[in-house]
Amino acid sequence: MATIAKIQPKNLISIGLLVFIPIAIAAEKLEWGALTVFVLSAIAIVPLAIWLSTATEEIAVVLGPAIGGLLNAVFGNATELIIALVALKEGLVDIVKASITGSIIANLLLVMGLSMLLGGLRYKEQDFQPMVARVNGSTMTLAVIAIVLPATVITTSNVVEQSAINKLSIFVAIVLIAVYAFTLLFSLKTHSYLYDVSVVELEGNVSQDEAGEQGEHGKPNLWFWIGILLVATIGIAFVSEIFVGAVEEATKGLGLTPLFTGVILLPLVGGAAEYVTAVRVAIKNNMDLSVSVAMGSSLLVALLVAPILVLVGQVIGQPMDLNFNMFEVIAVIIAVVIANLISLDGRSNWLEGMLLLATYAILGAAFYFHPV
Template identity: 45%
Template sequence: MTQLFGKIRTTPLLWLLVFVPVVLAVEASRPGAHTLLFLLSVAAIVPLAALLSLATESVAEKTGDAAGGLINATLGNLTELVIAVTALAAGQYALVKASIAGAIVTNALFMLGASFLLGGLRHHVQDFNRVGARFQASLLFIATVALLVPSAVLAADKVSDAAAIQTLSLMLAVLLIGGYVLGLVFSLGTHKEAFSSAGHEDHGESLPIGIALVTLAAVTVLVALVSHIFVASVEVAGEALGLSPAFVGFIVVSLVGGAAEFASAFSAARKDRLDLSVSIALGSAVQIALFVGPVLVLLSYVIGPSPMGLDFWPGAVVMMLIAAISAAMLTNGGQSTWFLGVVVLMVYAIFGLTLYVLPPVSP
């Protein structure tokens, strides 16, 4: 613990952790101060993300980048799962679906592109494990296809049988979760040698594995609590700023909810550990598509006012498909430069601008 406190004392960004108890106290005493809560929650999430990044890198030093990326993606997506479950229980299915689609696109494009850019600005050319990246990209494409099927059937065949669509969504949810579990067995078990890192150096002193795991668990809980406050306040702020629910769920919630993963991926890329960055980015997108989304469908039968399907509005369908195809194409070569990151970020910016200017009528 002394080593952890030492890092907090010597890292100015981590001094912002003081905002964590402040935002929790303000939420308890002044729950109606939405603008203040919004600002405080953002100020609290940033240092929590940095601390989670530090702990994740320490775990990755001991487990390898493939497992380290899985751990980071799981803990990062736990925050988004808590946010989505809260909205699910309130029957805000539009926000839930927007956050699912947004998390897939944000992780596959924004996180991956920014990692390429930040790493490329320090290193001329960076290499990463092409086999692992292609595996994750293939899983993402297959999962995206499964998520698009109910929407495509509704649009193309003009199916009006809501019960049939819901039955299909339930069957697909079970199928996707099974595929995700088998993918873990393949990448971390039977063929784990194919997913070893392209090579990296030991960059600095890491935390002991026990302290790192405890830190991961504690910070994840705090991030979930602060993110919940953020979402509750950002909806009111979004209405005041003229932001549609689709934009709030697709862009704002995804960016803030993924702050911890971003910090880990960006830090790893700057240290020439692009394997870890790619594993976090694509692994998180795959986990949302194959596990988090389907789990939310199953949970809707228990905590939701009615079952939720896997049908999305047409714009989300197009964006998720383009993101999956882009990720597959960009990771096929096993190398990256800073300009490749710029290109990916441009695609994400196009999506964000389109949602802001042309919000969907009924997401």
């Protein structure tokens, strides 16, 4: 997928948010209440996600576009994957499944909507490569089929054994991972020229203020950022344990269903870094990169994150299938269709951004009032 533009973590806001990590730990140890722990740990995950994203991007600058693109493709949604794995280990299968559809919907509607709206307010119209949008849209169609299929099998059959659904989900997961491997081959090797939308953005973001962290020839210090990548990953895994431990009780106290929690709340926490990146580069008139981040993140969730969760669930004794709630399926179809229609012409404006955001708001309200 496309390389993600660099987020500057060394600003007062990002550094200031790091203080919530020890506060969240203290809140859990001192038993300040599930809601307090939930909010504090959610805030604590955000700066860690930003550091993880930034470290990935800095390493990509050093290693070059091919390896760097692969690294971004693997680590692009690492925060969401870590949170989902922790939740799956705790047996919160319904929330994990909802978070998969929620991440797809949020990237296609919320992230693209905010990017087109804020970018369109600054520039009358913005252009991006329609070919990339078409390729991503076609691949997302396959992902939708994979999500629809198990639910359709159950709906159209009188009795379907759970073991059959599990086997179907495992087969589909393997196929999706294979498709993701082919999309990497397409985007990083055979048709890499279509995705070269961020090399200048990445290299141009290496500022003189970071000379202390860079090695010779003005390139980032590889080992420094590898260290940051490892520390951020471990930190996210640790804080996610606290976050997931409080999420069920906290959301019940707020009167929220597991469906709404997974579809709306979890993607907002796990995808914060990518959301900031997409909006920031859109404001800088790099809508190519913004669309690539939004659609690429959706593909990563559908083709890699979801299948990994299905396979890992079988291994750890928390079997998760791809039999999604029918309303989730309909919501994903709506998101994919609208995102494809708006992005096909390779141009965007603030009104299209508003349409995407309005769709997201309506779907969010529907999930809030959904009884299941």
